[in-house]
Amino acid sequence: AIKTKGESVAVVLGLIGAQPVVEATGRVVRFELIPLEKLGRPRVDVLASLSGIFRDSFANVIELLDDVLKRAADADEP
Numbered sequence: 001a002i003k004t005k006g007e008s009v010a011v012v013l014g015l016i017g018a019q020p021v022v023e024a025t026g027r028v029v030r031f032e033l034i035p036l037e038k039l040g041r042p043r044v045d046v047l048a049s050l051s052g053i054f055r056d057s058f059a060n061v062i063e064l065l066d067d068v069l070k071r072a073a074d075a076d077e078p
Contacts, residue, residue: 009065015046016068018072031067050062
C-alpha cells in the first residue's frame with residue numbers, strides 16, 4: 001500500500017463491489033458494499049496474498065477488508 005498508494009486495496013474493493021466510507025476528518029472508517037442493482041454486475045471472488053510487512057503495517061486495513069469480505073460472502077445475493 002505504501003508503494004502503490006493503496007492501489008492494490010482499491011482493486012480488491014472494485015472487484016468485490018465495495019467503496020470506502022470516509023468520515024469528516026478524511027479517515028476511512030469502513031468499506032461499504034455497493035448494492036448489486038447499482039453495481040450492475042456480480043461480485044468477483046478475490047484471493048489476496050498479503051506480505052507480513054503489509055499485515056504488520058496496515059492492521060487496520062486488514063480488519064476493514066476482513067469485515068467487508070465477510071459481509072460480501074454472507075450477502076443474500078445470486
